[in-house]
Amino acid sequence: MRSRRFALVRADLEDAVCPLPEDLAATVAGRESVTVVLEHRMLGVTPARESFESAAVHDPGPRLTGIAWPADVRPGVFVTVAWRPSEECVSVRTTALDEPLRVDGVDYFHDYDPTVITREFDPGLSNRGRVLKAVRRLGRVFDDGSAVFPEAELPAHCGLGRGKKGMFLLRNAVDQLLREGYVTRVTGSTGPDGQLDYPAVDGAETLDLLFYAPLVEEAPLPGEDGGDGHGDGGERRDHWVNGFVRRLPPGAHASKKQQTLHQKAIEKEQIDGFTLEPGYTFVKRHHRG
Structure with missing residues (x-):
C-alpha cells in the first residue's frame, strides 16, 4: 500500500x-x-x-x-x-521547509501547494478584499499560485452593488489593488471550452484580465524578531506598507518609473540593495486601510 x-x-x-x-x-x-x-x-x-x-x-x-x-x-x-x-x-x-517562507503575509514552515493557498486565503470583507477574493477563488489558478480573472465579470461576483455607486466602489477597489501591487492588468484569451489562457493564444478571442501573483518572501526564523509564526495575513486597517518587489506577469517588465523608485528606495536604505531582476517590479511605500 x-x-x-x-x-x-x-x-x-x-x-x-x-x-x-x-x-x-x-x-x-x-x-x-x-x-x-x-x-x-x-x-x-x-x-x-x-x-x-x-x-x-x-x-x-x-x-x-x-x-x-x-x-x-x-x-x-x-x-x-x-x-x-x-x-x-x-x-x-x-515536511518542513529548508527555510520558512511568508506568502502574502502568512508564515509557512512546511511544504505546501501554492494553488490551494491562493484558493483558500480569506482576504477579508473590505471592497478590495471582495475583488481579490473573486480573482483568487473564481479565476484560473496556475501551478505557481498566480491567477487570472476577467475584469468585466467582477461586478457579478464582488457584491458591491449595482448602478453607478456599485461601479464607483468597484473601480476604487481595483485601483487600490493596482496601486498596492496585488494585481496587474493583462490581456488574455479564452479557448473553445471557455478556459482562460494567459498569455493570450494567437488567433483566439482576447479579453482584459486581472493577474494576481502571490508575494513570497523569506520569513523570520523562529526566535528572531517577527519570527513567532503568527503571521496570519489578516487585514490591518489604516497602516503603511513598506516598499517591496513583486513578480510581474510573464513577458512584462518594470517601467522606468518603477526602476527609478526602486533605486531611490535603495539609496534611502528603505529596502536592501539588490538589482531589480527582469520580470519583477517595485511597489513603493504606500498607505493601506
Whole structure:
C-alpha cells in the first residue's frame, strides 16, 4: 500500500479532519477507532510526535476525524498519509521547509501547494478584499499560485452593488489593488471550452484580465524578531506598507518609473540593495486601510 500526499484545505483544519486514501479507507473499514500517529516539526524546527485515536468516516469522502492539527499548519500544507502495518496505525506526516517562507503575509514552515493557498486565503470583507477574493477563488489558478480573472465579470461576483455607486466602489477597489501591487492588468484569451489562457493564444478571442501573483518572501526564523509564526495575513486597517518587489506577469517588465523608485528606495536604505531582476517590479511605500 503506497502513501499519498494531500494538500489540506481550511475546512480540514477547522473540522479537525484529514483526507484518507481509498485503499487505506478499505483497510480500516469497520474499525471503531483508528490509531493515528502525527509526525510534525513545530515551526519547522522542533520534532513532535503525537498519537491519538480517530474514526474513519465517508462523508463526503474518506476522512479521519478528530485530528488535533498543530497551530502552525496552514491551509495548503501537504501531509503524507500512509498505513503502517507493523504498528497497525495511520501515519500522517508534514515536511518542513529548508527555510520558512511568508506568502502574502502568512508564515509557512512546511511544504505546501501554492494553488490551494491562493484558493483558500480569506482576504477579508473590505471592497478590495471582495475583488481579490473573486480573482483568487473564481479565476484560473496556475501551478505557481498566480491567477487570472476577467475584469468585466467582477461586478457579478464582488457584491458591491449595482448602478453607478456599485461601479464607483468597484473601480476604487481595483485601483487600490493596482496601486498596492496585488494585481496587474493583462490581456488574455479564452479557448473553445471557455478556459482562460494567459498569455493570450494567437488567433483566439482576447479579453482584459486581472493577474494576481502571490508575494513570497523569506520569513523570520523562529526566535528572531517577527519570527513567532503568527503571521496570519489578516487585514490591518489604516497602516503603511513598506516598499517591496513583486513578480510581474510573464513577458512584462518594470517601467522606468518603477526602476527609478526602486533605486531611490535603495539609496534611502528603505529596502536592501539588490538589482531589480527582469520580470519583477517595485511597489513603493504606500498607505493601506
